[in-house]
Amino acid sequence: MNEGPGQRENDAAAGGYAPGLVVDRTGQAEAFDAIGKRYDEAFPHKEGQIAAVQRLLAELPAQARVLDVGCGTGLPTSGQLADAGHRVTGVDLSAGMLELARANVPGAEFLHRDLASLRAEGPGGLGRFDGVTCFFTLLMLPREEIPHALRLLRSLLVPGGHLALSMVEADLDDAGIPFLGHTLRVSGYLREELRRVVTEAGFEITGEDDYAYAPASTDAPPEYQLFLNCRRD
Secondary structure (H helix, E strand, C coil): CCCHHHHHHHHHCCCCCCCCCCCCCCCHHHHHHHHHHHHHHHHCCHHHHHHHHHHHHHHCCCCEEEECCCCCCCCCCHHHHCCCCCCCEEECCEEEEHHHHHCCCCEEEECCCCCCCCCCCCCCCCCEEEEEECCCCCCCCHHHHHHHHHHHHHEEEEEEEEEEEEEEEEEEEEEEEECCCCCEEEEEEEEHHHHHHHHHCCEEEEEEEEEEEECCCCCCEEEEEEEEEEECC
């Protein structure tokens, strides 16, 4: 049974995650702390990400509030948004990545937060945003968490707000993969399933693109990256 908007808002009020879901990403955070600036060296080409943000920029009002979820080093997304004159808040689980982001994009605000803890209101509430970016962040979650995370992101947007999202196209659920000397656990969907999960979370898909990508200087295999531009219904 699909959940209606009222149920989605109720889920989001408690951080967006259903009771009983255990969220422990200590290992993921430690891996990205260790990877640090090598991430941008291994993934120097981010054309799909840059293009998705350009589509988002075309929809945002002047001086919009934008949340960059899983901001990493702040490049390119937080920097791209800040350079366009928007008020940017970046959040990431990795303290090491946030240190780099603050140096790379001094005009943005960066917070050490887990996606599951984000909320618009209440203690630690961030308010609501005109736009949210979430590039390759949801793939770090088990599949059972991803619909909850999408509803959470929806709750952080103003009505009619915009989400720019990316995933790797893969039929995976919490699978271990080697990445820059570490093992990360990742999930993915084939594109039709990703579309379904996103729309059932309360978004209209307004744009879509895909890119074949072969990371540089890493043992990760080539991948297909899916980029969706969405609007909160």
